[in-house]
Amino acid sequence: MSLTAKIKDIELELSRTQKNKRTEYHIGLLKGKLARYRAQLLEFQTKSSGGSIAAFEVGKTGDxxxxxxxxxxxxxxxxxxxxxxxxxxxxxxxxxxxxxxxxxxxxxxxxxxxxxxxxxxxxxxxxxxxxxxxxxxxxxxxxxxxxxxxxxxxxxxxxxxxxxxxxxxxxxxKPPHVSFKAKSSGGVSFTSTVPLTHLDERFIKQLLHDYHIFHAEILFHEDCTADDLIDVIEMSRNPSARxxxxxxxxxxxxxxxxxxxxxxxxxxxxxxxxxxxxxxxxxxxxxxxxxxxDLSRIYTKTHSIAPDFGDPLVVKRGSSVQEVCKKIHKSLPDIVRFAIVWGTSVKYSPQRVGLSHVVDDEDVIEIVKKITI
CATH class of the missing domain: 3.40.50.300 (P-loop containing nucleotide triphosphate hydrolases)
Structure with a gap:
């Protein structure tokens, strides 16, 4: 039976299966098989096309x-x-x-x-x-x-x-907060920092065995569903799968x-x-x-010269001074001594900060470079 036929059969069975507590285990395993077959089909199509699934050829520009x-x-x-x-x-x-x-x-x-x-x-x-x-x-x-x-x-x-x-x-x-590590021996072990209401040991081991994973360590930091665990396993095999x-x-x-x-x-x-x-x-x-x-606008200035508020650096919210420096030039963090920041990310303005300091939207930053002799 072809992969496409197998996928259709599982999709049909999923649509016919009533969702309740007694069928959770069966549905979870079906979803695992479905994800695995889809990944295999995508891999086959990628290889047959000589590369990745082609997107429209439009270069990524802007922020x-x-x-x-x-x-x-x-x-x-x-x-x-x-x-x-x-x-x-x-x-x-x-x-x-x-x-x-x-x-x-x-x-x-x-x-x-x-x-x-x-x-x-x-x-x-x-x-x-x-x-x-x-x-x-x-x-x-x-x-x-x-x-x-x-x-x-x-x-x-x-x-x-x-x-x-x-x-x-x-x-x-957001990606499931789960630590997953495949091993070469030791069997399957899992621990959790929170009660698991959707998963149990029997299901976890069976799902891993279906993926031909017989030795692994799993640490759950949140109450995950079967879909979440499947995503974690798929990303452990291919980080770009999700x-x-x-x-x-x-x-x-x-x-x-x-x-x-x-x-x-x-x-x-x-x-x-x-x-x-x-x-x-x-x-x-x-x-x-x-x-x-979720972007932030950062304005830069040099000593005694006012910042240009019409031309900000745009970074992801939660970025550090180091990431702002990389936005200017990838080698800049290597020669930065410290930075001076005005804005809501500091207790008082201006404040001297290091590369790890996290900036806020519309902060003003002045980069001070190391003195070279």
């Missing part, structure tokens, strides 16, 4: 990359044209966009690359409608904007999430639904309601996008 993902004719191209100077084709029929169209958004001093991707259809993760290219490109994004039709089917986001999950994209989730990306659900065409429906949608987590046609709520969308990107 962050955002991918517009959604079904056909939900307004992705209209949104790209509204946010950037790009000219993506707009028409009243489906599949107007057949390739990736990039644009650049200037957002609070940061240059954000926006990618308008072709519409996804059901079965995209299996290759339908250039789906694998679309999802492979979405994997490279710092944030996904899932564009949805406010007047469309209520399961849009669920169906799209399933397609992304199949290709290893985990949206609005990517964790923030996602903003953008509901377009709110001019076609009632105020009660708009209010209900707007209250959902990570959701924004807009209308591209009537330019409604775009300012809220940009604020939410900035929050999801």
């Amino acid at each position: 962050a990359r955002v991918a517009l993902v959604g079904f056909p004719s939900v307004g992705k191209s209209s949104l790209l044209n509204h946010l950037t100077d790009a000219k993506s084709c707009i028409a009243s029929y489906e599949f107007t966009t057949l390739t990736c169209v990039p644009g650049v958004l200037e957002l609070k001093g940061a240059r954000v690359q926006i990618l308008d991707l072709p519409g996804i259809i059901t079965g995209a993760s299996a290759g339908k409608g250039r789906g694998k290219q679309v999802i492979a490109t979405a994997r490279t994004a710092d944030c996904i904007m899932m564009v949805l039709d406010a007047a469309g089917h209520p399961n849009q986001s669920k169906l799209l999430t399933e397609e992304l999950e199949t290709m290893g994209i985990r949206i609005n989730r 990517v964790y990306v923030p996602c903003l659900y953008v509901y377009n065409k709110i001019d076609q639904v009632s105020m009660e429906e708009i209010d209900a949608i707007a209250r959902r987590p990570h959701s924004v309601v807009i209308s591209c046609e009537y330019n409604l709520n775009m300012d809220v969308l940009l604020e939410e996008l900035w929050r999801e990107l």
Whole structure:
């Protein structure tokens, strides 16, 4: 039986199996087999194509990359044209966009690359409608904007999430806090710092045996599910097997639904309601996008010269002085003596700090280099 047939059989069995306490063990093992077969199929397709699954050939530029993902004719191209100077084709029929169209958004001093991707259809993760290219490109994004039709089917986001999950994209989730180490002997041992309500020793050992892992150490720092453990095992075999990306659900065409429906949608987590046609709520969308990107603007200055507040360095929130220095030049941290910081990250301004100091948004920093003789 081919891998594709095996995958279909397991998917069918999963859909038929009622979820309850008595079937948790069986469902968990089925999910493990499904993940393993999908990984094998992806590896086979990668080898047969002579490389990785091809994404659209668009170079990553700017401070962050955002991918517009959604079904056909939900307004992705209209949104790209509204946010950037790009000219993506707009028409009243489906599949107007057949390739990736990039644009650049200037957002609070940061240059954000926006990618308008072709519409996804059901079965995209299996290759339908250039789906694998679309999802492979979405994997490279710092944030996904899932564009949805406010007047469309209520399961849009669920169906799209399933397609992304199949290709290893985990949206609005963090990697499981689990330490996993394969060994050459000693059997399987696991410990936990919290009570495990979804997993037990029997399931963990059986799942590992299905992966042909007979010796390993596992330390659980959180109450994980079977899906979480499968992700940990897959990433131990291939670190790029899973990517964790923030996602903003953008509901377009709110001019076609009632105020009660708009209010209900707007209250959902990570959701924004807009209308591209009537330019409604775009300012809220940009604020939410900035929050999801989780960026910080750092202004640099030299002695006795004021900082240029119009040209910040943009780094990920939580970055250290060392990472800011690397943003300027990769060799700069080697010659830094200390830094002087003004802003909310220090107790008093200015304050002398080391390379490990974590900066806040809109901090001002002056780099003092070592004296060379």
